[in-house]
Amino acid sequence: MASSLLWLTPLLSFAVGLGMLLVRDRRVLATLDVAGSLAVLGLTLAITNRVVQAGPVGALGIFRADHVAVLFLVLIGLLAVAVSIATVGWMRQELARGHMRAERLHYYYALVHGFIATMLVTVLADNLGVLWIAMEGTTITSALLVGFHGDKHGLEAAWKYIIVTTIGISFGLFGTVLVYGAAAHAQGGVLAGAMNWSSIVAVAPHLDPGIIRIGFIFVIVGYGTKAGLAPVHMWLPDAHSQAPTPVSALLSGALIKCALFGIIRFHTIARAACGPEFSQGLLLIFGLLSVVVATPFILAQHDLKRLLGYHSVEHVGIIALGLGFGGRLGTYGALLHVINHGVTKALVFLVAGDAIARYDTRDMRMIRGLMGIAPLAGTLLLMGALSLAGTPPFSIFISELMVIQAGLAAGRTVVVAAFLVVVVIIFAGLIHHVGQMVFGTAAASASREREAHLPMLGMLLLVAAMVLLGVYMPAGLDRVLARATEIIIG
Amino acid sequence: MEEAAHIEKIAAQAGLLVLLGPLVTGFVQKLKARLQCRQGASIWQPYRDLAKLLRKGTVQSDSASPFFRAIPVLVLAATVTTTVMLPVLWASSGPALLPLGDAILLLALLALARFLCAIGALDAGGAFGGMGASREMTVGLLVEPALMMAVFSVAVAGGTTDLVHLAARRATLPALSWQAPDLLALFAMLVLALAETGRIPVDNPDTHLELTMLHEGMLLEHSGPGLACIVLATHTKQIVILTLVAALFFPLGLADGSAPGALVLAGLAFLAKLLALAIFLGLVESSYAKLRFFRVPQFLGLGLVCAFLALALRIL
Amino acid sequence: MSVELATRLIDVLGALLLFSTLLILASGQLFRAIYAVAMQSVFLGIAGAVLGAATGNPDLWVIAGITIVVKAILLPWLLIWVVRRIQIPREIESVIPINATLALAAGIVVLAFRLSASLGPVRQAITGNALPVGIALILLGVLVMAARRTALVQMVGLFASENGIFFTAMAVTQGMPLIIEIGILLDVVLGALVMGILVLRVRSSVDTDIADLENLKG
Secondary structure: OHHHHHHHHHHHHHHHHHHHOOOOOHHHHHHHHHHHHHHHHHHHHHHHHHHHHHOOEEEOOOEEEOHHHHHHHHHHHHHHHHHHHHHHHHHHHHHHHOOOOHHHHHHHHHHHHHHHHHHHHHHHEOEHHHHHHHHHHHHHHHHHHHOOOOOHHHHHHHHHHHHHHHHHHHHHHHHHHHHHHHHHHHOOOOOHHHHEHHHHHHHHHHOOHHHHHHHHHHHHHHHHHHHOOOOOOOHHHHHHHHOOHHHHHHHHHHHHHHHHHHHHHHHHHHHHHHOHHHHHHHHHHHHHHHHHHHHHHHHOOOEHHHHHHHHHHHHHHHHHHHHHHOHHHHHHHHHHHHHHHHHHHHHHHHHHHHHHHHHOOOEOOOOOOHHHHOHHHHHHHHHHHHHHHOOOOOHHHHHHHHHHHHHHHOOOHHHHHHHHHHHHHHHHHHHHHHHHHHOOOOOOOOOOOOOOHHHHHHHHHHHHHHHHHHHOOOHHHHHHHHHHHHHHHO | OHHHHHHHHHHHHHHHHHHHHHHHHHHHHHHHHHHOOOOOOOOOHHHHHHHHHHHOOOOOOOOOOOHHHHHHHHHHHHHHHHHHHOOOOEOOOOOOOOOOOOHHHHHHHHHHHHHHHHHHHHHHOOHHHHHHHHHHHHHHHHHHHHHHHHHHHHHHHHOOOOHHHHHHHHHHOHHHHOOHHHHHHHHHHHHHHHHHOOOOOOOOOOOOOHHHOOHHHHHOOOOHHHHHHHHHHHHHHHHHHHHHHHHHHOOOOOEOOOOHHHHHHHHHHHHHHHHHHHHHHHHHHHHOOOOOHHHHHHHHHHHHHHHHHHHHHHHO | OOHHHHHHHHHHHHHHHHHHHHHHHHOOEHHHHHHHHHHHHHHHHHHHHHHHHHHOOHHHHHHHHHHHHHHHHHHHHHHHHHHHHHOOOOEOOEOOOHHHHHHHHHHHHHHHHHHHHOOOHHHHHEOOOHHHHHHHHHHHHHHHHHHEOOHHHHHHHHHHHHHHHHHHHHHEOOOOOHHHHHHHHHHHHHHHHHHHHHHHHHHHHOOOOHHHOOOOOO
């Protein structure tokens, strides 16, 4: 029963997406959207329950859910629900403004659910080849979503996105092939199992370290491109800013985490095969580079969504740093950060989308006085920004603190010092930008429409999670994180 | 006795290649003409042209030095000397055909011939001579290193730069021990052969329009028997290059002694290889247009990279 | 077919693959690049057949056949169709001059061979020179994408990279599982389709090449 849940979840999402192609009515589509996401969330929670109680479960020889996977699963499910609820209001506004045409609506919804389905497969895959195929599937579906509006900027962003990430994950495929080759060589011949992560990890200490090193380099460059690690992050601000806002929320909140999931899987193998220093060292380099490179672009930014895009680069860098520092604390902190950042970034994107719709511009210099005309949105934006900058009592503060502690424990004081400097600079920059947006007086051209509270439910759900994780760590989550950490560091 | 026999063989080989040279050119002309749906001149036309030139008198520019008279002879001498450093019909692993020279000397002599032509063109003081000479030397700058690298990549595998020994060794190996670097070296040589024989897309051998000439530009100032010498040298250089390609990459059917049966077989094999390469030249000339001069380095760059990789992969 | 002969043939095919990639880099015209990558895919299919005969694994024959059909016929035909449909200028604009690109390519190939020469006995798991040629092909594909400004040539570079990966994948021990290889091919085709769609959509709204759009900065 439990193993069939594994393939049922993505299949359900995929089926919902297909079904939406046949529907034309806007309300039915919206209902299907929300219902489908809720079902996905329910299924992911069921899988989590099963894994927590009885350990990892596999299905069909190519799927597997362990404690690491369920973290990402629940994140995807949660974001799917929040985004679906927020899309209800967002879509109405877009149709009213003419940005979205009614006859293309079902394509949009279908693509979104296809996108979610591919992300679910990525996280559930045990077979590394299936993981790659699903990753490429996410690229294809999200590229169509990024360029959905069809305007020049959107198409440029979509092109850069698909070209850069496809070539990037091709590197990842090559790394996969090398790891597979090493595993097959160690097992003395080909087995279908040689592509499975669980079997490779079992023989990992016997794998030839030289070829695993080369393979891991290809993997981290490849999947790192998809995750948005510098220096191959160039596509991220373009794609995340040009995409429709709910899609941006999913991209920043969930997709880049799925790419990190791929890196984590290979990191586990590399740790066992060539010792922790090599892969952790690489992760440190990429992480620090991402954090440092993102900073000037955050400070000098005018476009709100591009700002958030660069911010995602920075936070992916923080996760990489956490994994790079290693040890229980670093890995735990990195995994926690995955959830925290996913939740917070999606929230901020959704609120930002609302603000952009209200002021009809993405330029932050034009957005002023949000608190005055839309108090709930303004509050949410302020809270989200404070959270992103790493302020207590929000969740990101906890995970960032863990990463810093891990860095100090690992003796990497220089890296930690650089990181702290960057964090302070970003804090200042972010507060400055958001403070100007939220306070002050609004221009006359801004829409003073009353806030619709129902679509805000989605965002409120995320805020709740954000605050909750900031002040209290549920015991269940703690157990899952601890067990996941153990799986990664072996 | 040995010496005499050797000198006979040397003279025979040199004579064979020199006499066959114009025939190859004639054949390529005929092939091109046929591909262009016209009759074309007969394949013996180059011989008639040489005979005609020998009958004519010489006219020399006022500004040329006395050395100018000597240049055609020197060029012909250098080129003819290269004909005996190749395995044409014989390839024995025994002592060389008089220690006359190896691949390095061959390429150096060809380079010397090119240099002398250029000097002569500059000496005569004409504008077209100068332009042709500078263009030819530019092409030479790109072609010669590549040629060296391609030849060396094969020589490194064979363990010697003496072409006769090289061919003899490779002929005995199964499937000629072809490897990846050999393939790259072959591609490089084919590209470079087009440049060295002065054919489209690098140079147009049929034209006498000043602005499109590379090699022909250098020959403008020569006339009469001098021009005949240089034209013969051009034919000989072409057949030497083709034989070089055949010897490096397809050393099949080479005779091991003087047995008449083996010699006939070797002769047929040689003619077959020449025919194949001549057809290749003709087809390439008919399929492409001549490149503008500033694009020639890009075309030759491909050959250079292939030759470099052939050598690098051989060493790595 | 003996292992010795198979290794020799794979070596030769690897050289042919390298040469066709150099042709892609050196081509100044769109059609030449497309034909070069089609030729490359044919060589890849032949390599698959050789490996199938050498290891006795029937999956490799299937993969060889599908590779030839999809990557040597279908995808180039798709590219040529897009070119004819929207009358793109056939000249390839380059960011780096062709000679510099070729020099970089030589360096990359040497690097790839050096890298794989430094591996130990696990080298035996991958037949012949498939590993260094695979690495070289991937990096050369990236070079094509970075050094050329025409969208369709960037797609050609992508296909060349994927050919490199396939070459190594087919030569690893006994080849990767069939389902995975088919899945990967399917993904490549879908990706190419989406890219084609994007190119067409940009052409219909804006009169420039999609790879030339540079508005998003900063």
